[in-house]
Amino acid sequence: MSERARAMVMASFAGDSLALGVHWIYSTRRIAEEFGRVETFLEPQADSYHSAKDRGDFTHYGDQTLVLLQSLAARKAFDLEDFSLRWKGLFEHYPGYYDEATKGTLSNFSRGDSPAASGSSSDDIAGAARIAPLVYCLETDLETLVRSARTQTAMTHADPDTVRASEFFARLAQEVLGGASPVASCIGIARDHFLETPLAAWVDEGLASIGDESVAAIKRFGQSCHTPYAFPGIIHLIARYETDLKEALVQAVMSGGDSAARGMLVGMVLGAHLGMDALPQEWISSMKKAGQILSLLENLG
Numbered sequence: 001m002s003e004r005a006r007a008m009v010m011a012s013f014a015g016d017s018l019a020l021g022v023h024w025i026y027s028t029r030r031i032a033e034e035f036g037r038v039e040t041f042l043e044p045q046a047d048s049y050h051s052a053k054d055r056g057d058f059t060h061y062g063d064q065t066l067v068l069l070q071s072l073a074a075r076k077a078f079d080l081e082d083f084s085l086r087w088k089g090l091f092e093h094y095p096g097y098y099d100e101a102t103k104g105t106l107s108n109f110s111r112g113d114s115p116a117a118s119g120s121s122s123d124d125i126a127g128a129a130r131i132a133p134l135v136y137c138l139e140t141d142l143e144t145l146v147r148s149a150r151t152q153t154a155m156t157h158a159d160p161d162t163v164r165a166s167e168f169f170a171r172l173a174q175e176v177l178g179g180a181s182p183v184a185s186c187i188g189i190a191r192d193h194f195l196e197t198p199l200a201a202w203v204d205e206g207l208a209s210i211g212d213e214s215v216a217a218i219k220r221f222g223q224s225c226h227t228p229y230a231f232p233g234i235i236h237l238i239a240r241y242e243t244d245l246k247e248a249l250v251q252a253v254m255s256g257g258d259s260a261a262r263g264m265l266v267g268m269v270l271g272a273h274l275g276m277d278a279l280p281q282e283w284i285s286s287m288k289k290a291g292q293i294l295s296l297l298e299n300l301g
Helices: 003-022 028-035 060-075 080-090 100-110 132-138 142-154 160-177 182-193 198-208 214-221 227-240 245-254 259-274 281-286 290-300
Strands: none
Touching: 003 028, 003 060, 003 132, 003 160, 003 245, 003 259, 003 281, 003 290, 028 245, 060 080, 060 132, 060 259, 060 290, 080 100, 080 142, 132 142, 132 160, 132 259, 132 290, 142 160, 160 182, 160 198, 160 227, 160 259, 182 198, 182 227, 182 259, 198 227, 214 227, 214 245, 227 245, 227 259, 245 259
């Protein structure tokens, strides 16, 4: 697989790990005053949702993405049953945070729901943020990629717009890997596949804000996990920093709130566009599971 495909996956994980230390701090003033400009991985504080984690670890989003990558490497394809078993195994004795989508999905599994019917009602964008390994594995088969991205999201997040968001970003990353401009692809995909959905308006809002300072823009859209708020902010970061992956991920963190899911999707798209040279080497060397991820990618071919 290409160097840019590896960068797509590594930058998505980096976006999660960079956010770990300040994840879900909504006060951008607090982030700036207490942590400064966040451009290195940080240790989560004692009052963090991720206090059990260390510098260079992932949030529960990144951990689920790694489970998906492990499943893909083992099966050489997307296998919902295998992914669901590994996903449930992750949370059997998980030391990290259980969000409401995870709790709801585990509850649905416990009552006997199948992986195709287990999704919580959550509209958190995190359900769509795990997909970089899928794009890596299925880049040359768009139909299967789209179906798999929607299915893996719906397993935990059944909200229709969040499932659509997964398809949107899968299509976007696949086109960008093929050499397309991220901004041009956002416009074309919204027009050709999502014109009658809220996603088209969110793309327009994000692109219209390209000249705005990022913290202010994302505050205006909404810093939270919910897809209607998170989506236009992700588009803003992709468009404003189309040639600067590092700055895009730093600004994702400095904007507060659910910076991890935001960073995973921004990192995926801009990593696919700009390649490994755009990703700070310090981030790779500081990522505890970087070696494991690269080995799994090599196994996928």
